[in-house]
Amino acid sequence: MIVRAANPRRQLKRYEESIAQGGMRLTRQRRHVYEVLLARPDHPTAMEVFLRAKPEMKSLSLATVYNVLETLVQRGLARKVRLDGTSTHYCANTMEHGHFTCVVCGAVLDVPLLDGGELEKLHRLPRGYTVVQQEVSLHGTCATCGKKMTL
Ligand SMILES: [Zn+2]
Ligand SMILES: [Zn+2]
Numbered sequence: 775m776i777v778r779a780a781n782p783r784r785q786l787k788r789y790e791e792s793i794a795q796g797g798m799r800l801t802r803q804r805r806h807v808y809e810v811l812l813a814r815p816d817h818p819t820a821m822e823v824f825l826r827a828k829p830e831m832k833s834l835s836l837a838t839v840y841n842v843l844e845t846l847v848q849r850g851l852a853r854k855v856r857l858d859g860t861s862t863h864y865c866a867n868t869m870e871h872g873h874f875t876c877v878v879c880g881a882v883l884d885v886p887l888l889d890g891g892e893l894e895k896l897h898r899l900p901r902g903y904t905v906v907q908q909e910v911s912l913h914g915t916c917a918t919c920g921k922k923m924t925l
Pocket of ligand 2: 876877878879880881915916917918919920
């Protein structure tokens with residue numbers, strides 16, 4: 775099941791309000807970069823966002839894309855995900871979820887927590903430790919690749 779960003783229009787509105795509070799404006803560039811990120815929930819890298827956003831906005835630079843993504847993360851509208859331990863990917867799904875990476879085709883899927891699921895109960899935390907952020911990374915085969923392997 776793919777969890778799409780709740781509602782792109784509402785998220786854009788939240789971004790606009792959040793930026794306004796910081797005394798900034800939702801410029802065309804900021805808006806465009808965010809829209810590109812919201813358009814496909816496939817966890818692109820900053821470079822991928824840049825390549826998708828550039829054709830419609832020739833003036834866009836990679837540095838601007840990095841900046842916009844950074845402000846989105848700071849404002850809680852996107853998060854950084856390290857899927858393979860090296861490159862940073864961006865995810866605009868603000869709901870609690872883990873990531874499932876297909877080891878064959880590399881596709882990354884957002885997987886929601888089950889209702890009432892509590893990750894903290896899966897681990898034996900030392901006394902006095904508190905989890906403030908959790909990143910669940912599952913690896914396996916997606917439905918398509920799994921089917922091909924059993925043929
Ligand atoms: Zn995600
Ligand atoms: Zn696959």
